[in-house]
Amino acid sequence: MSDNDKSNFHDVPLDIARWGFPAQYDITLKKDSDDIFDDSRVIVNIGPTHPAMHGAFRCMAKLNGEIIEKSYSEFGYTHRAKEKLGENRTYHQFIVYTDRLNYCSSLINNVTYAMAVERLMGVEVPERAIWIRMMCAELSRVIDHLICVGISAVDLGAFSYFLYGFHQREKAYTLIEKVCGARLTTSYTRIGGLMADAPEGWENEVREWCKETREVIDEMDKLLTDNRIWLKRTKNVSVFNKEQCLRYSYTGPNARAAGVDIDLRRDQPSMFYDKIDFDVPVAQNGDVFDRYYVRMEEMKQSLNILTQCADRIKPGPIWSEDKRVRIPDKDVVYNTMEGLIHHFKFFMTGFNVPAGEAYTAFEAANGELGFYIVSKGGPAAHRMRIRGPSFWHYQGLDPMIKGGYIADLVAALGSINVIAGELDR
């Protein structure tokens, strides 16, 4: 990191406010020549398997007392070569790998990937499938934020707070299980449609869940937001201001906490987000508290979107009529020769995607999740680039924690919500 990062951070007189003498006193202490620890530094290694690190990554910090003077990060422990696999698997086979990107909200990854390939092929998805996809995306966003605020509170010592959110998260998983049969690794979307239709009355269950969750979020809000200890640990801690956010390509709630007003759901509306009425919460300071509070407000907005979707969803087909991507129905496969051949060809060789390149981005729970797919024709991509927001967020951690306390490292890491699956890919 270059030296000019420092200037922004040290404009906030954090250390002086807490520890040092105000400048006007001009006190210089005499050095104790017998003190062997004077001017000494400690190098601390945190991670890769540490309860406060959210996943397997590692942070090496040089400490002066409790203040972090310099640090660097290392990751890649969960690197599974997804981009390489994307070039060696068919487009259909790659769906399961997208689950494991941001595993706290795997449905959003499924949806974004399906959209990316559909865009390359020019496939239009029927309305019901889009509403279900939107509901899945918002449901995932809520549970991702629930775990983010919950875990960052656990890291700072508020354990019971986390359980409120986790209880609601379990219920959301049951709802997800009802549409796709899996709780964590969903693999729900297909190119041009969905794996299965949502069961009858699912939207009513979602509506009920929204009602409950709204109350729970209010309760969580009362429990923590004005708590004096929480405020002391989070206000003006690990500040990352607007200009820094833009330089480090921050997106999503972390950028909106610093006043960067970008939300791809509103600014580049895909699916039916332009028909939905919702607000984008933006804060100004970019500290841990703002990142927490933006997420709290976003959950409320997402619940609002969910109820609107539940009101507008109608019965209908969930598969595109495009013959290239449509998986043949089971009765056709079992009863006709042509259906069986079609099924076999579909799953053994995959479908061809016309040559072209597209960068499809969607507002995932953490920020802009992008798939840059270069196709040269054929059933597998030539290049499958995944732009995970956590990769860019984690990069800002070192300048963010510089000059702060080692205990605030945990607060900062929890608040930017780095997910190892998305970081390492």
Added chain:
Amino acid sequence: MDVRTSIKTNWGNFSDKYGTAWEQLLTALSNDFTSSIEQILKPGTDAVDIPTIIVKKPIIIDFLRSTKDRYGYSFLSDMTAVDEEGDPRFFVVYHLMHLETKARVRIKTRVADGEKMPTAIPLWEGANWAEREIYDMFGIHFEGHPDLRRILMDQRWEGHPLRKDYPLRGYQIFLSPEPIDPELLS
């Protein structure tokens, strides 16, 4: 039906929204950098979703700076590389976004195997890790990068996994963890 087909619920037709802004940008840029632009791919006519400008390597940083500072495409959405297996071998790809209009452009440059790319860190500090990843995965060196180490793979790893000639399977086992490098903390 391919990427040129406009899908209403999947970002729709970008050209309706950004067509004039893109047209202005492309004419302005081709006036500024007449001889250095190799090719311009336009959505609608070519198989791309957003305007794709292929520029020659020596002026890439000037070109990016001009797009960023003069025309407002100041947000680096993504930076990556593609192994084209041709000559020159690689494409380095920058995705930029305009912060007000949210229009995007893609800027590409060709790099041969073993050739060095200039670094984009003076423009965006966030390019630091992206360049490290490109170095790690493709073996493209970036000139002027302060800390060009591997980022996802182990420092002792041999080969660059995302090159097309790299095998899909091939394990390299390290029995000891990577030690802390005190140099990086000084």
